[in-house]
Amino acid sequence: MKKRNLAAIVAAVATVFATTIATSACLWYFYQPEEPDCLKEN
């Protein structure tokens, strides 16, 4: 149960990060990995 909660928290934080990046011009620094298709609309 604890492991599942931790996974959910990390997933939530990572998703917030990913969506924030999707609405901006690029990732935080000088490397830009390919964006997931479902984020390309932003």
Place this chain on the structure above:
Amino acid sequence: MKALEKLAHNIAEKISVQIACDQDKKAVIAYGLTAMLQMAVIFTAISIIGILFDFWYESIVIFSGVGIIRKSTGGAHARTMYGCILISILSIVLLSALSRYGLNYPVNQPGEFGITLLVFLSCFVVFYIRVPVDSPNKPIVKPEKIKRLRKQSFRILVLLFFVSINLIIFKGRNSRLPSIANSVRLTLLWQAFTLTKTGIRFFDAVDSKWNRIAEGDCTR
């Protein structure tokens, strides 16, 4: 440094099993984790070097400043995470050392205002001509997005201009403020440079060189 991306994907894989999510969601988590790991590695490296050489504050100002500005301006990119992390750490360390020790000469207040105005005007011109600079992995084509990013960039530029002016006005109150003001100006100049064609070529050259060294081929 492909290991970092692989690590992000492995963690995303494990999380997706735990929370039972689909492929799209897994890709988003991996993408977010890649960004978080990239930031964490750069932050840790510059913090250690910054604390050792007593320019941690300057490093953090440059690290945050470049990151915040890049989100709306875009700019030159390294082709690999390896190149990115090396260029980031080297540039932050060099600029911080320059802010703290290299530009530490006394300038009167009007002189400081003049330098600041010159820096911001040059950046304004570069931003006006070049923003946003996209990358093949994240092309920016929507006119609304371009307009929004341009607006954001100019807002951040104006905000940093006022921050700089305040740092100059209150520099007598803390001996660290002049070097922090230097950091803000250097952050903007460096970011403006990464927007130019020369900056993009420079990144390409450094990135290729580092990648060849990393792959163990120093002959080319």
